[in-house]
Amino acid sequence: DYSFNDSSSSQSYGEVNQLGGVFVNGRPLPTPIRLRIVEMANLGVRPCDISRRLKVSHGCVSKILARYHETGSVLPGAIGGSKPRVTTPRVVGRIRDYKVKDPGMFAWEIREKLLLDNVCDKFNVPSVSSISRILRNKIGPLSQPNNGNGSGGGGSSEHSDSNSPPLISSSTTLINKCDHSPVNIPSVVSSSSESICKIEPPTWSSYDQSTASSYHHRYLYPNVAYHSPFQHQFESAMKSPYTGANHIVSNSTTNGDISSAFTHTHHYHHQHHHHHPNTTINNPTNNYASFFNTFPYTQTTNFAVTTPYYPSSYGLPLTPQAS
């Protein structure tokens, strides 16, 4: 159960929402939970049921699914930062060039040269402190000038920040397959180049280890084991040539049984996809209600392999739009 009751760690923080789920105000949900939301939506579970089952507010579910539709990414956006960046890759590149040509240059000299060369104007020229920081953090040893970050030759995105840790590996396209925006990559996301979409078990000691420091160790999420008992159903659903969950069928009608859950889901979507939302739910009682309460689970699903068409609960494709 994601909504942990925190008996395992005296260091955990969080608030409890109306559904009984735990959240950290101002912080994104853990990636596995975000993934699970998309997973369940792809399986045809209605957003309201996702909300209840994961104990995440429906507004949040709606937002995450909308973002997924739009960008193909389940990851949260880049948090923090302020003001339009003045230290664009171009500026950083020029600073690097100056420093390469004259390693003895002071930050204030570089600042003046940026103005002199019309790289910046007086409104967007970095402060001496910023330049100093750039020299220290972004350029560092000048053994490899213009290390391919595009600063010198242009063409790099303004979002690209040579000071940032590498964004998620391009091979980890489950998470980020369409998302070229700057994002925080929680460390729970595997950066393994070979395990596309593999989500590491979130054995978090802090919320976001990538920003771990004594200063940032304030928020601890539970050590959520992430074992999905129905991973194979999901994976096979994802490989379906047409509508994901449609081939998941079962004779079982046991309430709470996963198969009946998927069967119900199938009915829901099969009919709603062709007709109208909310018109033909066979059984208003939650056939699949209790099933997903069997959290925690493990998520090792790969859904970047195929991009089948999955109708959402309102007949909208869940498949991310090509960007």
Add this chain to the structure above:
DNA sequence: CGATCCGTCACGCTTGATGTGG
């Protein structure tokens, strides 16, 4: 007509790049 679903948005919060001052 009440219940339900879902999109939207204000709210209070955190974060982090940048600026400032010592």
Add this chain to the structure above:
DNA sequence: CCACATCAAGCGTGACGGATCG
């Protein structure tokens, strides 16, 4: 170089309201 301040970004929650259903 460091500590601190600033502030715009994103976060999830919770409430609202329109649409729909039974």
